[in-house]
Amino acid sequence: MAQLPSLLGFDHEQLAAALTELGEQKGYRVTQLQEWIWKKRVTSFEQMTNLPPSLREQLASRYSIMPLELVEQHRSQSGSATCKFLSRLLLDDELIESVIIPAAVGEDGDHSKRVTLCVSSQVGCAFGCRFCASGLLGLRRSLTTAELIGQIFAAEYLMGQRVDNLVFMGMGEPLANADNLLPALRLITAPSFLSIGGRHITISTSGHVPGLARLATCGIPVRLAVSLHGATDDVRSRIMPVNRKWPLSELLPALDSWRRSSKHIITLEYILISGVNDAPQQAEQLSDIARRLHAKINLIPYNTVEGLPWKRPEEADCRRFCRELIHNGIPCTLRYEKGHDINAACGQLRRHRINSSAKSDKISR
Numbered sequence: 001m002a003q004l005p006s007l008l009g010f011d012h013e014q015l016a017a018a019l020t021e022l023g024e025q026k027g028y029r030v031t032q033l034q035e036w037i038w039k040k041r042v043t044s045f046e047q048m049t050n051l052p053p054s055l056r057e058q059l060a061s062r063y064s065i066m067p068l069e070l071v072e073q074h075r076s077q078s079g080s081a082t083c084k085f086l087s088r089l090l091l092d093d094e095l096i097e098s099v100i101i102p103a104a105v106g107e108d109g110d111h112s113k114r115v116t117l118c119v120s121s122q123v124g125c126a127f128g129c130r131f132c133a134s135g136l137l138g139l140r141r142s143l144t145t146a147e148l149i150g151q152i153f154a155a156e157y158l159m160g161q162r163v164d165n166l167v168f169m170g171m172g173e174p175l176a177n178a179d180n181l182l183p184a185l186r187l188i189t190a191p192s193f194l195s196i197g198g199r200h201i202t203i204s205t206s207g208h209v210p211g212l213a214r215l216a217t218c219g220i221p222v223r224l225a226v227s228l229h230g231a232t233d234d235v236r237s238r239i240m241p242v243n244r245k246w247p248l249s250e251l252l253p254a255l256d257s258w259r260r261s262s263k264h265i266i267t268l269e270y271i272l273i274s275g276v277n278d279a280p281q282q283a284e285q286l287s288d289i290a291r292r293l294h295a296k297i298n299l300i301p302y303n304t305v306e307g308l309p310w311k312r313p314e315e316a317d318c319r320r321f322c323r324e325l326i327h328n329g330i331p332c333t334l335r336y337e338k339g340h341d342i343n344a345a346c347g348q349l350r351r352h353r354i355n356s357s358a359k360s361d362k363i364s365r
């Protein structure tokens with residue numbers, strides 16, 4: 001049977017219209033339906049016990065709730081408790097992955113941090129960054145609004161905890177899917193839906209200039225991270241083809257105007273790749289960009305991806321690069337990605353799964 005439309009993509013007006021179409025006259029039903037889905041997080045219409053059985057049946061015959069199902073999960077053994085899960089999209093059986101970074105328990109036993117979910121925005125990615133597993137398989141399609149939100153619900157079922165921090169840094173370029181991302185952000189931030197504040201949501205872009213303008217004018221005060229990974233057009237274009245379309249001469253003014261309108265500090269993500277972007281001269285050029293944008297920098301030593309030639313620099317070289325930025329007055333952190341042992345770099349788990357199905361296909365033939 002074809003997948004029925006998921007109500008996770010419906011706002012208040014759309015839910016009201018769906019109920020009206022089913023002949024439901026009572027205005028308060030929409031609030032009841034909304035509360036079952038968004039506050040109580042039920043996954044079937046049968047559980048909505050204050051709705052008449054006939055209405056539950058009608059809803060179930062026309063709509064679904066979860067647009068995806070869990071296929072596998074991997075928990076990091078490294079002490080970070082990071083959990084990566086692979087989901088199957090019910091619409092067409094495509095696979096996506098998401099990563100949960102649980103609340104950290106401090107040495108004093110204090111739960112000091114939030115539960116963070118790294119959300120995928122597309123199946124695969126068209127942007128083809130040379131160091132990235134997601135880009136290797138190309139773009140299959142963008143996720144629907146319901147599929148973006150479904151990852152949050154799935155993470156909560158998996159962990160038995162509410163997610164309260166979101167980073168759109170998984171597979172895909174979120175701003176290339178602005179048509180579905182912006183409605184999802186409205187539902188995620190709305191008090192009667194998920195009610196997660198904009199300051200707990202980070203959108204990460206590889207430098208999609210038109211998408212930045214759309215995000216800036218949508219009125220949702222999210223945070224912005226930019227995957228820069230190179231401080232000159234030469235280096236950037238070598239590892240990020242997006243730079244040929246929107247070079248630094250277009251990207252930096254767009255970021256300048258984002259900073260002025262949002263008043264938020266931009267984070268520049270910079271994956272350190274040995275012999276590509278880790279030279280002292282690049283640290284100087286990166287400092288100039290960060291100074292211009294009043295941005296802070298996250299340095300991330302490269303996570304090796306099977307089948308790709310890039311290497312992580314020595315730890316001493318990463319520390320030297322970081323020291324040079326700090327010496328130049330740039331706020332900078334050097335962080336080794338959590339979940340290295342579970343293929344947590346974006347696209348790796350899906351790629352492993354696809355590769356192993358391909359191998360077993362070959363064996364069985």
Ligand code: SF4
Nearest residue numbers: 125128129132135172
């Ligand atoms: S790094 Fe991001 S934008 Fe680049 S190919 Fe990977 S998923 Fe796409």
